[in-house]
Amino acid sequence: MANIVMNEATGAGLTLTEGFLKRERIRVAVPLISHLQWLVIVILGTSEMTGKDLRSQLASRGMSKSGPSFYQMMGRLEEADYVRGKYVSEVIDGQIIKERVYQVTPSGQRVRSDTEKFYAANRLEPTLSPELA
Numbered sequence: 001m002a003n004i005v006m007n008e009a010t011g012a013g014l015t016l017t018e019g020f021l022k023r024e025r026i027r028v029a030v031p032l033i034s035h036l037q038w039l040v041i042v043i044l045g046t047s048e049m050t051g052k053d054l055r056s057q058l059a060s061r062g063m064s065k066s067g068p069s070f071y072q073m074m075g076r077l078e079e080a081d082y083v084r085g086k087y088v089s090e091v092i093d094g095q096i097i098k099e100r101v102y103q104v105t106p107s108g109q110r111v112r113s114d115t116e117k118f119y120a121a122n123r124l125e126p127t128l129s130p131e132l133a
Helices: 035-044 051-060 067-079 106-121
Strands: 002-006 012-017 020-025 083-092 095-104
Touching: 035 051, 035 067, 035 083, 035 095, 035 106, 051 067, 051 095, 067 083, 067 095, 095 106
Parallel strands: none
Antiparallel strands: 002 012, 012 020, 083 095
């Protein structure tokens, strides 16, 4: 007969079997998204943000991406249903400017949570700027 005592914050467990204490790690699935994709979802949070502003936020954290590679990554996040994008039009000096605006979907919130559980279970605490915490 084994008793398992589990630390929910780290996912680590201790098993008591016949008087012996054995440490074991409870398995948590590997994240479905990359660190950069996770950061995009964190930055977006629950608000909408233009691609331009999102790229600026990433650059301020040292994650500079070219326009094409950024929008390719965002396309993959949209295809996976982690973010939703839409075009908004604005008239500036008589010209119509279209900009892409993004928002995290419920699936995106779940994958963010699952990724953070993985980091916590493996003691890989992601560090964020204080304004994102």
